[in-house]
Amino acid sequence: MLKLNGITKIFGGLTALEDVSFSVADGSITGVIGPNGAGKTTLFNIITGLYAQTAGEVYLGEKNISLFPPEALAGLGLVRTFQNVELFGQMTVLENVMVGLHTRSKSGIFSSAFKLPGQIKEEKYIKEKSLQWLEFTGLTDLADIQAGNLPFGKGRLLEISRALAVEPRAILMDEPAAGLNSRETAELALLIRRIRESGITVILVEHDMELVMDICDSIIVLNLGKKLAEGTPREIQENPAVISAYLGEG
Amino acid sequence: MTGKKRQILIFLFFAAAVLLVPLFFKGNYLLNVFVFVGINTILAIGLNLLLGYAGQISLGHAAFFGLGAYISGIITTRFPLDPWLVIVLAAVCAGALAFVIGFPILKLKGHYLAMATLGFGIIMYIIFNETVGLTGGPSGLSGIPNLHIGSLIFDNDLNNYYLVWLFTLVVMLLSINLSQSRIGRALRAINDSEMAARVMGVNARILKVQIFTVSAVISAIAGSLYAHIMTFISPASFGFNFSIELLTMVVIGGLGSIYGSFLGAAILTMLPEFLRVFQDFDIIIYGLMLILMTMFMPGGLISGIQKIAEFTAAKIKGMTSNNAQT
Numbered sequence: 001m002l003k004l005n006g007i008t009k010i011f012g013g014l015t016a017l018e019d020v021s022f023s024v025a026d027g028s029i030t031g032v033i034g035p036n037g038a039g040k041t042t043l044f045n046i047i048t049g050l051y052a053q054t055a056g057e058v059y060l061g062e063k064n065i066s067l068f069p070p071e072a073l074a075g076l077g078l079v080r081t082f083q084n085v086e087l088f089g090q091m092t093v094l095e096n097v098m099v100g101l102h103t104r105s106k107s108g109i110f111s112s113a114f115k116l117p118g119q120i121k122e123e124k125y126i127k128e129k130s131l132q133w134l135e136f137t138g139l140t141d142l143a144d145i146q147a148g149n150l151p152f153g154k155g156r157l158l159e160i161s162r163a164l165a166v167e168p169r170a171i172l173m174d175e176p177a178a179g180l181n182s183r184e185t186a187e188l189a190l191l192i193r194r195i196r197e198s199g200i201t202v203i204l205v206e207h208d209m210e211l212v213m214d215i216c217d218s219i220i221v222l223n224l225g226k227k228l229a230e231g232t233p234r235e236i237q238e239n240p241a242v243i244s245a246y247l248g249e250g
Numbered sequence: 251m252t253g254k255k256r257q258i259l260i261f262l263f264f265a266a267a268v269l270l271v272p273l274f275f276k277g278n279y280l281l282n283v284f285v286f287v288g289i290n291t292i293l294a295i296g297l298n299l300l301l302g303y304a305g306q307i308s309l310g311h312a313a314f315f316g317l318g319a320y321i322s323g324i325i326t327t328r329f330p331l332d333p334w335l336v337i338v339l340a341a342v343c344a345g346a347l348a349f350v351i352g353f354p355i356l357k358l359k360g361h362y363l364a365m366a367t368l369g370f371g372i373i374m375y376i377i378f379n380e381t382v383g384l385t386g387g388p389s390g391l392s393g394i395p396n397l398h399i400g401s402l403i404f405d406n407d408l409n410n411y412y413l414v415w416l417f418t419l420v421v422m423l424l425s426i427n428l429s430q431s432r433i434g435r436a437l438r439a440i441n442d443s444e445m446a447a448r449v450m451g452v453n454a455r456i457l458k459v460q461i462f463t464v465s466a467v468i469s470a471i472a473g474s475l476y477a478h479i480m481t482f483i484s485p486a487s488f489g490f491n492f493s494i495e496l497l498t499m500v501v502i503g504g505l506g507s508i509y510g511s512f513l514g515a516a517i518l519t520m521l522p523e524f525l526r527v528f529q530d531f532d533i534i535i536y537g538l539m540l541i542l543m544t545m546f547m548p549g550g551l552i553s554g555i556q557k558i559a560e561f562t563a564a565k566i567k568g569m570t571s572n573n574a575q576t
Contacts, residue, residue: 048449050445069448070445070448070449071448071449071451071452071453071454073449073451074449074450074451075451079449079450080449082445082446086443086445086446086449087442087443087446088438088439088442088443088446088447089442089443090438090441090442090506091435091438091439091442095435095438098432098435099435099436099439099447099450099452100450101432102432102435102436102450102451102452103450103451105432107431107432107433108433109428109433109460109461109464112427112428112431112432112433112434113424113425113427113428113431114424114427115427119431119432122432123431123432126432162450163449163450166450166451
């Protein structure tokens with residue numbers, strides 16, 4: 001469903017990514033791993049339109065989405081979460097999720113200001129749907145709390161809820177387990193599985209190997225901006241090139 | 251009581267208070283001050299939509315106020331056109347100008363945006379000043395007709411009060427609606443994290459230009475009303491100083507609060523009147539009060555008042571529970 005073809009990114013004189021190609025199967029959980037500086041986050045930023053690649057194409061289904069801006073991707077069903085949790089801190093938890101329904105609604109400035117009947121109906125729909133997503137991630141009780149006041153773990157969950165509200169075909173998560181304790185990580189694993197079961201493809205960058213090996217169907221290993229290996233968790237664990245990249249060449 | 255019902259009640263209460271005020275100030279010069287509180291409230295709300303909600307600064311908003319005033323003034327003094335129609339025309343012109351300059355200007359962020367809007371304000375001020383044939387230049391434009399509906403002429407404080415406040419209440423209501431809609435949420439999302447908002451599918455670039463345009467339209471309408479009420483306008487009212495004064499109203503009142511904009515406008519408009527008793531020292535006291543307000547109520551007056559109310563409520567609750575124990 002998501003296909004990368006020869007992605008290259010050069011920052012000034014530094015080649016961050018070089019000719020990275022892979023494809024992600026529809027309905028799978030795919031992990032992108034690699035040592036620090038391997039180019040994982042850069043790759044995510046390119047896929048989600050925050051960076052422009054120097055060369056290469058990205059396809060979502062049959063559609064070439066190379067160089068699409070992020071706001072166009074949401075409507076096509078591609079969303080992401082951020083490593084450092086980018087919430088709308090001054091808004092409530094519920095309102096954060098409601099923003100996720102932006103592409104699923106269409107009232108403009110005029111109909112909003114004059115509260116036209118269509119807008120009132122739509123507003124009701126947005127609220128109901130958002131509450132459903134909060135229930136899905138277990139944040140219902142926190143709906144009216146200001147998002148900036150949430151503890152880190154709950155903030156993560158909120159970011160995922162907000163991304164789900166876009167009703168995406170694929171969701172990219174940048175280090176979803178970073179900063180979570182072991183119980184929260186276990187809950188996250190469960191949630192990611194439930195997201196996949198609802199038909200959404202999950203792609204994640206992650207350092208927590210236990211989590212990656214546990215939930216991913218397939219893994220892509222990046223090292224120094226190049227694709228080092230690709231395969232099932234078992235294949236990756238036994239791959240000598242991967243082992244030496246992680247442990248250093250002996 | 252649900253939040254929605256409470257909000258409707260607050261607005262109705264506010265509107266009723268506004269309509270009743272003239273009964274207590276008949277023939278008082280303060281009624282005239284209240285007319286300007288209304289105009290400044292419209293302007294502050296317009297700027298607040300841009301600054302408080304979308305988080306985009308403008309140091310040139312007086313220019314749109316002036317544009318509305320001059321378009322209304324120039325056309326109604328030269329052509330026998332219906333002034334109401336000219337207000338619409340002025341609003342459309344200001345909106346169109348904002349839309350066109352909005353695309354390049356709103357690409358800028360932070361200090362650069364401040365500089366660009368400042369430049370725009372200064373350019374417009376120079377135009378008001380230098381196109382003497384059109385605007386009358388520094389000596390101003392006089393003889394602007396009063397607005398009227400049939401035989402009801404808006405040429406005294408009482409009529410002007412109702413005229414301005416009708417507009418103010420409508421602008422308030424529409425802005426409150428807007429702020430609590432999909433668009434309002436998208437604007438606040440841009441303010442908090444533009445990157446995350448874009449990932450959620452919010453077209454930040456277009457939305458910022460749109461709200462800048464709405465803001466300009468609101469300011470121009472206030473400008474037209476001002477011109478018809480004053481019947482005389484000069485560039486001094488639309489310069490850099492006034493842009494800063496508007497900004498102060500919004501910040502003092504509370505960013506992202508419609509009622510806050512009213513409070514900010516009311517205080518900054520009326521304070522100089524009350525401080526007149528201090529004669530030469532008024533400007534010092536005025537400045538001191540602004541500093542104290544920003545120091546002790548950094549979230550603006552509206553949130554300061556809310557905090558005080560919560561604090562007193564908690565105090566009273568604590569006292570009653572203590573009494574129950576003893």
